[in-house]
Amino acid sequence: MSPHPQSLHLLGTLILVAAAPCIAQTRCEAPRNPVFAKYDKLDITDGWFEVYRLPGGVYALFEPRQAEQVFSYLIVGEKRALLFDSGFGIGHIDVVVKRLTPLPVLVLNSHTHYDHVGGNFAFSEIFGVDSDYTRKSAQGKPNSLMADMVSPRLTCPPLPADVTPENFSIRPFRVTSTVFDGQRIDLGGRQLEVILTPGHTPDALCLLDRAQRQLFTGDTFYPGGLWLFVPETDLDAYQHSIERLASLASSVDVLRPAHNLPEADPRLLAKVAEALPQARAGKVPFTIRNDRRVYGFTVFSIVLANPK
Secondary structure, eight states: OOSSOEEEEETTEEEEESOOGGGHHHHHHOOOOGGGGGSEEESOOSSSOEEEEETTTEEEEEETTBTTOEEEEEEEOSSOEEEEOOOOSSSOHHHHHHHHOOSOEEEEOSOOOHHHHTTGGGOSOEEEEOSHHHHHHTTOBOHHHHGGGGSTTTBOSOOOTTOOTTTOOBOOOOOOEEEOTTOEEEOSSOEEEEEEOTTSSTTOEEEEETTTTEEEEETTSOSSEEEOOSTTOOHHHHHHHHHHHHTTGGGOSEEEESBSOSOBOTTHHHHHHHHHHHHHTTOSOOEEETTEEEEEOSSOEEEEEOOO
C-alpha cells in the first residue's frame, strides 16, 4: 500500500486513509471511522497496537499511528493459531499475540512487502510461498530504506521507546514451510484455505475461512488506493486474481483487508475486476498524484504508474 494517501467515502462515511505529509497533523487527530465501534476494543496492547475482537475467533491487530494503517489478524483454532501478517515490526506483535492466546502460533504472510513482515523474526514457524520474491524479502530491509517509515512525516507519536528513525529496519526471517494453492491449514476445529493471488506481488495470497464465511484479502483488496504501480506488480496476474476472488464473493459475508478498515463488502471485488480494465484502457478519468495515475471509484481507487 502507498504511504501517500487520500480520503474516500465508505458507505457514505468519510474516512482518512493515511494522510499525506502536509496534513499529517490532521490525520493524527482524525476521529476513528464508525466501523470500529462494531467491535470490542480489548485492553490488550504493547502500547503500539490496538486490538479488536472480531466474530469467529479472530482478533484484528491494528497499527493506527503509522500512515499505512496496517491490520494483521490472529485466527485462533482449538490446537493452534495463525497470525496472518505481522505488521511493520514497529511494535512488539509477539507480545500482543502471547497475551491473546497460549496456543502455538504460525505466521502466514499475505505477501512480503515490508509493512506485513516486520514482526516475522519473532516467530519460529513461518509459512510462505516458494518464490524468489519471498526469499529476497526474507533477507530484510536496512535502515537506509526504512527510516522514513517511522519519521514524524508518516507516524503519530509516541513511537515505542526502542524505535527511532536512526535504528528502524526490517529484520531477516526464515520461511520454515511453503504453501500451495488450495492448501488447507488445520488449526484444530477450523480449517483455513490458502488462495494464491499473485499480482500485487508475485507471492500475494488470501486466506479463506469457509465455515466462518470470512476472506482475508491482504493487499489484494482493501478500501483505499490499491497500490498497483510498483515494479513487482503484474497487472495481468492481478486481474486474474481479483476475478477469482470475485467468484467467491457469494461464499463469504465479509472481507478482512490489511489496511484502513477491518472489514469490507465482498461485492467490491467484482467492482475492482470491472474497474481495472477501464483504468488500464484510459476509459475513466484520473488525477496525477506523486507521479502516479489515481483512478477514483466508490470506496477504492486504482493507483497505476504514470507512463513517461
